[in-house]
Amino acid sequence: MNLYEFxxxxxLARLGVRTPRGVFCPxxxxxxxxxxxxxxxxxxxxxxxxxxxxxxxxITIVNSPDELSREADRIVRLKIGGETPxxxxxxxxxxxxxxxxxxxxxxxxxxxxxxxxxPRGGMEVEANTSSLLRIPVPVEDLPGIPPAWVAERLxxxxxxxxxxxxxxxxxxxxxxxxxxxxxFGEYDLDLIEINPLVATHDGLIAADAKVTVDDDALFRQxxxxxxxxxxxxxxxxxxxxxxxxxxxxxxxxxCLMANGAGLNLSLLDAVAAFGSTPAxxxxxxxxxxxxxxxxxxxxxxxxxxRDPKVRARLIVLSLAITRARxxxxxxxxxxxxxxxxxxxxxxVVHGTGxxxxxxxxxRHGIKIAPDIRTAVEWAASAERGSGVGVHxxxxxxxxxxxLGEHRxxxxxSDHPAKGRA
Amino acid sequence: xxxxVDHTTRVxxxxxxxxxxxxxxxxxxxxxTQIVAGxxxxxxxxxxxxxxxxxxxxxxxxxxxxxxxxxxxxPAPFARAAVEExxxxxxxxxxxxxxGIPLHDEMFLRQLTRSRNLWMIGPNCPGILVPGExxxxxxxxxxxxxxxxxxxxxxxxxxxxITKVLTDEGIGQSVCVGIGGDRVIGRDFSDYLRLAEADPxxxxxxxxxxxxxxxxxxxSLVIADEITKPIIGLLVGRHAPRGKRMGHAGAMISGNTxxxxxxxxxxxxxxxxxxxxxxxxxxxxxxxxxxxxG
Numbered sequence: 001m002n003l004y005e006f007x008x009x010x011x012l013a014r015l016g017v018r019t020p021r022g023v024f025c026p027x028x029x030x031x032x033x034x035x036x037x038x039x040x041x042x043x044x045x046x047x048x049x050x051x052x053x054x055x056x057x058x059i060t061i062v063n064s065p066d067e068l069s070r071e072a073d074r075i076v077r078l079k080i081g082g083e084t085p086x087x088x089x090x091x092x093x094x095x096x097x098x099x100x101x102x103x104x105x106x107x108x109x110x111x112x113x114x115x116x117x118x119p120r121g122g123m124e125v126e127a128n129t130s131s132l133l134r135i136p137v138p139v140e141d142l143p144g145i146p147p148a149w150v151a152e153r154l155x156x157x158x159x160x161x162x163x164x165x166x167x168x169x170x171x172x173x174x175x176x177x178x179x180x181x182x183x184f185g186e187y188d189l190d191l192i193e194i195n196p197l198v199a200t201h202d203g204l205i206a207a208d209a210k211v212t213v214d215d216d217a218l219f220r221q222x223x224x225x226x227x228x229x230x231x232x233x234x235x236x237x238x239x240x241x242x243x244x245x246x247x248x249x250x251x252x253x254x255c256l257m258a259n260g261a262g263l264n265l266s267l268l269d270a271v272a273a274f275g276s277t278p279a280x281x282x283x284x285x286x287x288x289x290x291x292x293x294x295x296x297x298x299x300x301x302x303x304x305x306r307d308p309k310v311r312a313r314l315i316v317l318s319l320a321i322t323r324a325r326x327x328x329x330x331x332x333x334x335x336x337x338x339x340x341x342x343x344x345x346x347x348v349v350h351g352t353g354x355x356x357x358x359x360x361x362x363r364h365g366i367k368i369a370p371d372i373r374t375a376v377e378w379a380a381s382a383e384r385g386s387g388v389g390v391h392x393x394x395x396x397x398x399x400x401x402x403l404g405e406h407r408x409x410x411x412x413s414d415h416p417a418k419g420r421a
Numbered sequence: 422x423x424x425x426v427d428h429t430t431r432v433x434x435x436x437x438x439x440x441x442x443x444x445x446x447x448x449x450x451x452x453x454t455q456i457v458a459g460x461x462x463x464x465x466x467x468x469x470x471x472x473x474x475x476x477x478x479x480x481x482x483x484x485x486x487x488x489x490x491x492x493x494x495x496p497a498p499f500a501r502a503a504v505e506e507x508x509x510x511x512x513x514x515x516x517x518x519x520x521g522i523p524l525h526d527e528m529f530l531r532q533l534t535r536s537r538n539l540w541m542i543g544p545n546c547p548g549i550l551v552p553g554e555x556x557x558x559x560x561x562x563x564x565x566x567x568x569x570x571x572x573x574x575x576x577x578x579x580x581x582x583i584t585k586v587l588t589d590e591g592i593g594q595s596v597c598v599g600i601g602g603d604r605v606i607g608r609d610f611s612d613y614l615r616l617a618e619a620d621p622x623x624x625x626x627x628x629x630x631x632x633x634x635x636x637x638x639x640x641s642l643v644i645a646d647e648i649t650k651p652i653i654g655l656l657v658g659r660h661a662p663r664g665k666r667m668g669h670a671g672a673m674i675s676g677n678t679x680x681x682x683x684x685x686x687x688x689x690x691x692x693x694x695x696x697x698x699x700x701x702x703x704x705x706x707x708x709x710x711x712x713x714x715g
Contacts, residue, residue, distance in 0.1 A: 106524065108634045108679075111531055111605045139532040188525050217523035219498055250662060261602060262576025265631055265658035266699055272660045273698055281661070285520070286547070286559075286577045318578040318585075320448070320547070320559040321441070350585055351561045352448075372582065373700045 001213045004047045006089045007227055008209030011187070012194070015179050019206045022091035026228075028073060034090035035068045044071050045089040050081035058085070061093060086228055094205050098165070099196035101125045101132065102176060104184040106191070113137045113184055115177050117154060119162045121196040133157045142185050147171075147178040172204045173197075187225065188217030236280070236299050243295040245284050252277025254379050255304045255343075257296045258316040259288035259327070267316060270372055274380035279303060279310050287321045293330030301334060304343040312379035315347040316372060317357065324349055324357025332364040341365075344382045348375045424571065424596035424620050425514060425540065426490060427554040433481055433512065434459045435503045436494035437469045445494060445518075445559055446470045452556040458485040460506075478510040490514035492548065492557050500544065501526040508533050515607070516557045517543035527605035534607050541607025547577040547599040560584070560597050568593015570706060571617040573610065574629035575602055575636065579657065583629060583699055590703035595622035604633075610640035618648050624711050625651050627702060628693065632658035633679050641687035653705045654693040656684050 003011065006024040013019055023034035024047070035042060046058030053059055058080050062068040072088055101121035107114040115135040118125055125131065135153045137145065151174040158166065166173065180192050193210040213221055232238060240247035246261070250268075253276050258264045264283045271278045280303055284292045297315070304310040317327050328349060335345070345366045349357040358368045369375030432449070436442040437459025446456055447470050456472050458481040465476030475481040482488055491512045495503040500519045507515045508530075515534060522530075522544045534541040542549055548558010552567035559577075564585035570592055574580040577599050584597050600606055600613060610628065617623045626648070630637040637656065644652060659681040685695060696705045 106528075106604070108604060109639060111528055113528075139528045140536070185525060188523055190524065214524040216497065216521045217525065220523075248662065258578070260576065260578030262574070262579030262629070262631055262657055263582065265576075265661055266579055266582075268660040269657055270698060278660070318581045320561045320578070320581060321445070350564070351581060371586070371700065373698070 001215055001218060001227075001230075002049045003209075003211040003213065003225070003227065004049065004086060005045065005209055006047055006087075007225070008192075008211040009089075009206065011183065011192075011211060011225070012206050012209055015183050017176060017179060017194075017206050018203060019209070020091045020094050022089050024087055024089050025072070026087040028069070028076060031069060031072045031088065031090065032065060035062075035065050038090055038092050040064060040068075041093050042068070043091045043093050044068065044075055045091060046075045046078060046080060046085040047087045047089055048080045048083045048085050050083045053080055056080045083231065086231065094198050094207055095200060096196075096198050096207075097201065098169075098199040099207075100166075100169075100173065100199060100204075101193075101195045102173065102180065102197045103191065103193035103195070104137075104177070104180045104189070105193070107134075107136060110136050112139050113142065113181065115150065115154075115181065116193075117173065117177065119158070119166055125195060137181060142181070145178055145181050147174040150174040150177045150181075169199050169204060176204060188214045188221050190214050236303055239295065239299055240282065243292055245282060245292055245296055245299075247283075247299060248281040249303075250278045250280050251309075252279045253309055253311045254376075255279045255282075255300045255310055255313040256316075257282040257284065257300050257314070259284045259318060260286050263316060263318060267314065267372070267376070270376040271314075271380065274377050276311075276376075276380035279307065284327075288317060288319065288327040289322055290326040290330040293317075293327040294334050295330075297331040297334035298337075301338050301341065301343075305341075308384065310343055311384045312382040313343055313345040314375055314379045315345065315361075315366070316375065317347070317349045317351070319349070319351035319354070319357070322352070324351065324353040324355075325360065328357035328360040331366070332360050335364040335366065342385050344379075344386050346375045346379045346382070348372055424551050424598070424616060424622070425549060426551055426557060428453065428455070430489045430514075430555050430557070431455050431457045431487055432555075432557060433457065433478065433488045433491040434472070434494065435461075435478075435491055435507065436496070437461055437472060437474060438464045438467070439494060439496075442494035443469055445492070446472060448559065449492075449556050452550075452562045454555045454557065458488065478506050478512065482510060488512050490516065490557055492516045492518060494518050497521040497523070501530060504530045504541065505533065508537055508539055511537065511539065513539055514557075515539060515541045516546070516548050517541060517601075517607070518546060518548060518558055519543075520545040520602075522603070524604060527603055531605050531607050540612075542598065543601040543603075543606060545577075545603045546601040546606070547580060549596065549598040551596050552594050558599070560599070564588055565597055566593040567595075569595050569622060569624035569711075570627055571595050571613075571620065571623040571625070572597045572627045572629070573613045573617065574599050574627075575610075575631050576629055576657070577602065579629065579699070583627065583655070583702065586699055586702060587627075587706070592703055592706055595620060595624075610636050611643035614640060614643055614648050614652075618650055623650065625653065625706055625709060627706070628652055628654045628688075630654065630656045630684055630688075632656075632661055632681055632684075635679065635683075637684040638687040641691040641693070644688070644691040644693060651709050651711075652693045653702060653709075654688050654695045655697075655699055655702065656681050656688075656695065659697075
């Protein structure tokens with residue numbers, strides 16, 4: 001989970017890192033007061049999670065109370081990348097002498113935290129990541145690393161000329177990095193980044209803060225961090241998350257659901273192999289309990305009903321944890337609530353109790369394929385309007401029924417991957 | 422000796438009294454896995470699926486005898502403590518099925534188990550099954566058959582589909598192992614590839630990777646230097662949207678890694694034969710012209 005800038009800065013302040021004096025205003029109510037507190041000129045910053053705020057007109061410097069209320073009123077209503085700001089940050093303007101970059105991130109290759117620093121921060125860094133100095137931090141050393149540890153490793157990495165440029169700030173930088181490192185561990189962070197870290201005549205100031213908390217650790221950090229409410233997710237993401245599913249909207253023709261991330265990914269590729277496109281990614285997780293399967297199937301139905309581009313739904317279950325009866329029972333229940341359904345559904349069911357599961361789905365108007373390739377092939381050539389539910393009311397589907405035609409036309413013989421079905 | 426485990430492996434189940442742990446224990450028992458003890462703190466003295474339950478691993482070892490491996494079904498918030506306990510007791514093989522364990526816990530556990538020369542499979546994995554020998558975890562035995570192909574995969578249920586495709590085509594496996602789907606796992610592709618190289622049963626390796634991270638890129642270095650057995654690779658997620666979950670952090674650090682193209686390039690350069698779809702695996706294996714058994 002990403003933190004808003006004002007939340008990230010509050011965290012930095014807690015760590016003893018200096019940030020510009022600032023006031024967060026959730027709406028216009030406190031803006032005038034904030035201006036009086038901070039003084040002029042000051043900076044008004046949109047609080048969104050989307051990047052590129054500056055370019056989108058979400059950050060501006062104001063010189064008077066009038067200008068402040070005018071700009072604040074504009075920015076608070078300005079959507080950035082489709083995102084409505086959660087509020088405004090009114091901040092003192094920090095005189096910039098030099099800009100550094102400082103961060104602690106997670107290094108995938110080494111499976112440990114890595115300290116990142118550059119004496120040239122600001123816009124330059126993002127364009128030129130190779131300029132970053134990297135210090136991997138052994139996991140066993142992580143708790144309570146002293147600034148001296150950082151200094152010992154950072155100094156040799158700095159070219160002579162940069163050391164001089166850093167000058168009096170070197171000590172402050174090492175202390176700050178040690179500080180970020182302990183916060184990284186303490187708050188279960190994926191990333192804590194200060195860019196730019198502004199060097200002024202009387203010390204370092206974090207002019208921006210980018211903080212990401214590990215989603216899997218929110219159960220033990222949410223309370224500590226005390227965050228504001230997040231903007232509502234789009235409907236399908238929200239419904240999916242509520243039941244522990246993972247939904248990603250795409251813009252294609254086939255609605256997908258499978259139990260397991262890798263299996264879902266392989267479906268995206270398989271769909272492309274047959275010249276079609278996925279309308280979504282929906283992972284129920286390996287377990288695919290009855291409830292998850294039901295909710296997933298409902299999402300798939302709603303998604304496919306609202307988008308005339310969708311030609312078919314495809315469900316793949318490879319079950320080991322739950323018996324097929326449970327998962328397919330949930331799907332069957334969803335199908336029952338949805339008659340006059342123009343979109344045909346295809347499914348593959350393997351694993352524990354698969355025969356029974358296939359039987360249940362078939363009785364609810366779902367066409368069973370023997371394997372993934374066949375299922376994708378059918379779905380890719382199916383037509384909206386040939387929905388099994390239109391023709392059949394909870395009765396077994398004749399194998400040569402409404403979909404038989406498609407099987408004949410697309411029997412795989414014209415495809416390099418020839419069908420076994 | 423099988424690949425990490427065989428029919429003589431004495432297995433402990435941590436979290437055996439939960440619904441999940443219980444049903445999984447039953448599944449493993451049906452494959453003749455020797456489950457000699459279970460541990461759930463506070464439930465010591467009871468029984469689950471005929472297996473004696475203890476409060477701690479040390480008590481289990483004392484009363485039930487030596488433990489060669491543990492399978493962990495403990496919920497994510499408590500998984501770190503469970504793995505730590507197994508590591509304290511020097512259980513050589515620790516299979517962590519649990520998903521959703523915090524990243525920092527995983528970094529710690531990887532370091533802990535490796536520093537003690539223990540082997541952690543996962544977290545967030547389906548476990549390991551050596552056909553005809555034993556199963557630790559949830560790989561459906563019915564999708565597997567004994568043979569000479571080692572299936573090593575980052576995925577869970579996709580692994581089941583792959584073993585099924587192979588089995589249906591008469592291609593047996595020397596091992597099926599899901600190494601874990603999280604950003605940090607106990608052992609990497611390279612560790613398993615070295616085992617496969619040394620394993621006399623294994624003639625061919627099927628390696629299943631996916632987008633994100635750089636596990637495949639790192640493995641390619643080891644493949645080029647150390648692995649002589651043929652490797653068929655499958656990479657999934659080519660058509661996943663870019664940047665959906667790759668935030669700023671990933672982009673800043675890994676540069677071009679994490680993409681299918683990067684993995685493809687690295688593995689191909691190391692001599693791995695890649696197939697684009699899982700249903701092309703049997704043919705690719707047959708084309709190698711090796712006696713397959715199974």
